[in-house]
Structures are given as C-alpha cells and as structure tokens.
Amino acid sequence: MNQRPAALTRPDGTPVRVLVVDDEPDLAEVVTGALRYEGWEVRSAATAGAAVREARDFRPDAVVLDIMLPDRDGLAVLRDLRAEQPHVCVLFLTARDTVEDRIAGITAGGDDYVTKPFSLGELVARVRGLLRRAGMTRERTAASLLVVGDLEMDEDAYEVTRGGAPIDLSPTEFQLLRCLMRHPRRVLSKTQLLDLVWSYDFGGQAHVVELYISYLRKKIDAGRSPMIHTVRGAGYVLKPVDR
Amino acid sequence: MNQRPAALTRPDGTPVRVLVVDDEPDLAEVVTGALRYEGWEVRSAATAGAAVREARDFRPDAVVLDIMLPDRDGLAVLRDLRAEQPHVCVLFLTARDTVEDRIAGITAGGDDYVTKPFSLGELVARVRGLLRRAGMTRERTAASLLVVGDLEMDEDAYEVTRGGAPIDLSPTEFQLLRCLMRHPRRVLSKTQLLDLVWSYDFGGQAHVVELYISYLRKKIDAGRSPMIHTVRGAGYVLKPVDR
DNA sequence: GCGGGACCTCAGAGCCGGTTCAGAGGTTGC
DNA sequence: GCAACCTCTGAACCGGCTCTGAGGTCCCGC
Numbered sequence: 001m002n003q004r005p006a007a008l009t010r011p012d013g014t015p016v017r018v019l020v021v022d023d024e025p026d027l028a029e030v031v032t033g034a035l036r037y038e039g040w041e042v043r044s045a046a047t048a049g050a051a052v053r054e055a056r057d058f059r060p061d062a063v064v065l066d067i068m069l070p071d072r073d074g075l076a077v078l079r080d081l082r083a084e085q086p087h088v089c090v091l092f093l094t095a096r097d098t099v100e101d102r103i104a105g106i107t108a109g110g111d112d113y114v115t116k117p118f119s120l121g122e123l124v125a126r127v128r129g130l131l132r133r134a135g136m137t138r139e140r141t142a143a144s145l146l147v148v149g150d151l152e153m154d155e156d157a158y159e160v161t162r163g164g165a166p167i168d169l170s171p172t173e174f175q176l177l178r179c180l181m182r183h184p185r186r187v188l189s190k191t192q193l194l195d196l197v198w199s200y201d202f203g204g205q206a207h208v209v210e211l212y213i214s215y216l217r218k219k220i221d222a223g224r225s226p227m228i229h230t231v232r233g234a235g236y237v238l239k240p241v242d243r
Numbered sequence: 244m245n246q247r248p249a250a251l252t253r254p255d256g257t258p259v260r261v262l263v264v265d266d267e268p269d270l271a272e273v274v275t276g277a278l279r280y281e282g283w284e285v286r287s288a289a290t291a292g293a294a295v296r297e298a299r300d301f302r303p304d305a306v307v308l309d310i311m312l313p314d315r316d317g318l319a320v321l322r323d324l325r326a327e328q329p330h331v332c333v334l335f336l337t338a339r340d341t342v343e344d345r346i347a348g349i350t351a352g353g354d355d356y357v358t359k360p361f362s363l364g365e366l367v368a369r370v371r372g373l374l375r376r377a378g379m380t381r382e383r384t385a386a387s388l389l390v391v392g393d394l395e396m397d398e399d400a401y402e403v404t405r406g407g408a409p410i411d412l413s414p415t416e417f418q419l420l421r422c423l424m425r426h427p428r429r430v431l432s433k434t435q436l437l438d439l440v441w442s443y444d445f446g447g448q449a450h451v452v453e454l455y456i457s458y459l460r461k462k463i464d465a466g467r468s469p470m471i472h473t474v475r476g477a478g479y480v481l482k483p484v485d486r
Numbered sequence: 487g488c489g490g491g492a493c494c495t496c497a498g499a500g501c502c503g504g505t506t507c508a509g510a511g512g513t514t515g516c
Numbered sequence: 517g518c519a520a521c522c523t524c525t526g527a528a529c530c531g532g533c534t535c536t537g538a539g540g541t542c543c544c545g546c
Binding site for chain 1 (some may be wrong): 494495
C-alpha cells in the first residue's frame with residue numbers, strides 16, 4: 001500500500017514517454033517533476049529545434065509544448081513533430097492573452113492546451129486524458145472512471161457519485177477530490193495539495209486547503225461513514241470505509 | 244464508452260484512409276488532425292503532383308482536395324485520381340467566389356465540396372457523408388441518424404426532433420448540436436466547440452458559444468427536462484434525461 | 487488542568503463565469 | 517429593393533465560487 005497509482009503504460013507495458021518543451025528552466029523543471037511523479041519517463045528541451053531532434057531519438061507518446069518558443073511558432077513545431085510521428089499527442093502551454101488565434105483548430109484534432117498559470121494537477125490530468133483517448137493505456141478501469149470504495153468519479157463527464165447518488169462539486173473541489181482519488185490510502189500534505197490543485201503562482205496560504213477539505217466533507221461524507229481523514233501534522237487521506 | 248464514437252471503417256475492418264491535398268501548411272495540419280481524430284488514417288500532400296503520387300501508393304478511400312493548387316487545377320487532379328481509382332470520393336475545398344459552373348459538375352458525380360473558410364465539424368461530417376453514401380461503412384445505425392435519449396437528428400435531411408416533435412434550427416445551431424450529439428455524456432469545452440463549429444479563421448471569443456448554447460436550450464429544452472448542462476469552468480454536456 | 491498549536495467552520499467581500507438582452511451588420515429570398 | 521433571418525458584439529445582470537479573516541474546537545504535552 002501507499003504507493004502511487006498503477007502507472008499508465010504503453011500497450012507493451014513500458015512506461016509512457018513524455019517530452020517537455022519550454023524555454024523557461026524553472027517551469028520546465030517543475031512540470032518535468034510532476035510528470036515523473038506519475039511514473040512516466042520524461043525528457044525536456046528548451047527550443048523548437050532541440051524538441052524535434054529530441055523527439056526523433058526519444059519517440060515520446062506525448063509532448064508538452066510551450067507555444068511561445070524563441071525560435072519557432074508552435075503550430076510549425078506541431079507540424080514537424082507530426083511529420084515524423086503522426087500519432088503523438090500534444091498539450092500546448094499558452095499565455096492567457098496569446099490564446100485563440102494561434103491555436104485555432106487545435107482541440108478539434110484531439111490535442112489540448114492549458115493556459116498559464118496552470119495547476120500541475122490540471123496539467124497531468126490533461127496529458128492523461130490525451131493518452132487515454134489516444135488508446136495509450138492498459139488501465140483496467142473503463143475509460144475515465146476513478147473508483148475508491150463506493151465513491152466514483154468520471155473525469156470526462158465531470159460526474160461524481162457516492163453510493164450511486166450524484167454529487168455536485170465546484171471546479172476547485174473537483175480538482176482536489178481528483179488528487180485524493182488518484183492516491184487513495186496515501187497521506188497528501190497540505191503543501192502537496194496546494195502545489196497540485198492551485199496554480200503555481202498562487203500566493204495564498206495552506207489554509208485554503210483546510211477550507212476546501214471541509215467543503216468536500218460536507219458533500220461527500222455528510223451523514224455517511226467518513227472517507228476523508230485528517231492526519232495531524234501530516235495531511236489528509238482518502239480511504240474506502242471498510243477496514 | 245465515453246470516448247470517441249465507433250470509427251467508420253472499411254468493410255474489412257481496417258481504418259478508412261483519407262488523403263489531404265492543400266498547399267497551405269497550417270490549414271493542412273489542422274484538417275489532417277481533425278480527420279485523424281476520427282480514427283482514420285491520414286496522409287497529406289502539398290501539390291497536385293505529390294497528390295497523385297501519394298494516392299498511387301496510399302490508395303485512399305477519400306481525398307480532401309483544395310481546388311486552387313499552385314501547379315495544377317483541381318479538376319485536372321480529379322481526373323488523374325479517377326483514372327487510377329474510379330471509386331475514390333473527393334471533397335473539394337473552394338474559395339467562396341469560385342464560379343458556380345465549375346462546381347456544378349462536381350456534385351453530379353457524387354462528390355461534394357465546402358467553401359473556405361469552413362468549420363472542421365462541417366468538413367468531417369461531409370467526408371463522413373461521402374463515405375457513407377459510397378457504401379464504405381460498417382456502422383450499425385441506419386443511415387445518418389444520431390440519437391440521444393428522445394432527441395434525434397438526421398444529418399442528411401437536416402431534421403431534428405425531440406420526442407417526435409420537429410425542431411427548427413439555424414445552420415450554426417444545427418452544427419453545434421451535432422457536435423454535442425456526437426459526444427453525448429462528455430463535457431466539451433467552449434474552445435473545442437469553437438474549433439469544431441466555427442470556421443478556423445473566426446477571430447471572435449468563446450462568448451458566441453455561450454450565446455448559441457442559450458439559443459439551443461430555448462429550442463430543445465424549453466419546458467422539458469433539460470438535456471444540455473453547464474459544467475462550470477469546463478464546458479457543456481448533452482445527456483439523456485434519465486439518471 | 488492549562489496552554490498552545492493544529493485544525494475546523496462560519497460569515498462576508500470581491501470576483502469571475504455564465505446568461506441574457508438589445509442592436510448592428512450581413513446575407514438570403516422574395 | 518425590401519423584409520426576414522442569421523450571426524456576432526457589447527453591456528448589464530446574476531449567481532456561485534474563491535478566498536480572507538476571525539473565532540471556535542480538538543488534541544497533545546507539560
């Protein structure tokens with residue numbers, strides 16, 4: 001117990017490969033770490049040229065690609081990548097004000113994007129979604145369903161049920177619960193949750209985590225045997241009710 | 244379930260093959276991606292010469308062909324293609340001001356065309372229609388009928404009914420509903436819908452999506468249990484009323 | 487029993503996303 | 517050339533969401 005969830009793997013059982021392309025070293029480092037934590041094999045590149053070269057050698061399943069690179073436009077890089085590996089998935093990183101025009105049509109092709117500043121949990125979930133839809137998965141569970149005890153979450157439909165009864169969650173509540181459900185029986189510290197759920201530029205206090213845990217409890221544990229437990233001095237755990 | 248709809252396949256079960264011919268790289272890339280997302284095998288060519296060569300090797304079931312190519316006229320390419328593969332379907336891309344008489348002959352031959360700028364959803368639907376009419380299908384559902392709960396859409400006849408009662412939709416409303424009906428129970432982001440329903444050169448904001456959702460609701464959900472649901476921060480879903 | 491730290495909860499302010507309306511162009515059909 | 521319709525923009529409105537601050541409660545060590 002207490003290990004990370006079964007890693008998403010390629011059909012042949014080897015770990016998923018992700019290439020991170022960003023010219024800002026700090027951000028690339030954080031993103032790389034978060035993806036590696038998922039059990040995936042990760043490499044990074046700082047320029048479009050390096051990205052294409054690296055991809056040729058590394059053969060990634062997915063690419064996390066900053067759309068604002070010093071040497072070339074994002075769509076052009078996408079084209080180069082696809083020319084060699086038609087089925088690679090791409091998640092674009094964009095600034096909020098860069099949006100729309102430059103990435104027109106991208107999501108229609110099955111690719112996706114997140115706007116800066118993003119939360120790492122969101123980023124990971126998006127990459128995971130891309131891989132899943134591309135058929136790059138051996139996960140037992142059907143499609144996008146997360147199950148812990150009688151608690152279920154459909155990530156595609158944004159639906160959560162406990163004991164079959166639907167539960168309405170706000171976006172932040174949903175994200176927080178998603179993190180907990182991805183690591184059941186494992187204590188997650190408030191800092192970890194803050195890093196995963198809130199965007200990296202969030203200046204607030206860990207206090208919000210407590211607040212949102214209390215919201216979640218009201219909606220999920222209300223009147224039932226609790227699944228969310230506090231571990232003093234350590235953080236929070238989600239467990240099935242039995243045992 | 245909950246991933247993309249069952250792919251249209253050849254009678255022998257292998258994926259449909261589509262060749263995209265356009266000299267504008269960005270557009271070709273986006274179109275290619277959208278078709279690939281349908282689960283089809285896609286290649287692209289930038290010139291008439293390359294197209295004919297590629298077709299000889301690739302043996303596509305359908306060709307998406309820009310009528311304005313640098314080296315040769317689209318109709319000439321059509322002749323060359325047909326000479327080698329009489330049964331290939333062709334979808335032409337034309338500028339809005341292209342003279343009518345050139346197009347007149349096209350649809351008579353069973354082929355089709357869309358005018359630039361087009362929406363990706365429209366393009367995909369047209370290719371799908373060509374393939375279906377050419378008998379290139381193993382889909383269970385009769386003809387062009389989409390069904391979600393008591394909501395039905397006949398893509399060929401442009402007819403929509405809910406509970407048997409006909410509903411009148413404008414072209415944009417129709418397209419938007421088509422996208423939702425193709426992915427029932429799945430949250431589609433405003434950007435995704437924008438990419439699919441609106442043409443690739445649309446510079447506007449995601450605000451229009453909200454507007455058209457409200458139009459659709461008035462026509463489809465009016466006075467009945469709603470099928471269109473908003474998921475804050477994520478997008479919109481279409482679901483059957485039960486459960 | 488007492489004090490302090492960690493955690494929980496409430497109430498409220500500001501903000502953001504979503505909805506709707508009104509109206510200006512543009513297009514189509516008569 | 518007019519009327520009807522469609523499409524999109526801008527603005528106002530509303531509600532819920534998110535976070536801050538403050539006080540309360542629980543737990544532990546002394």
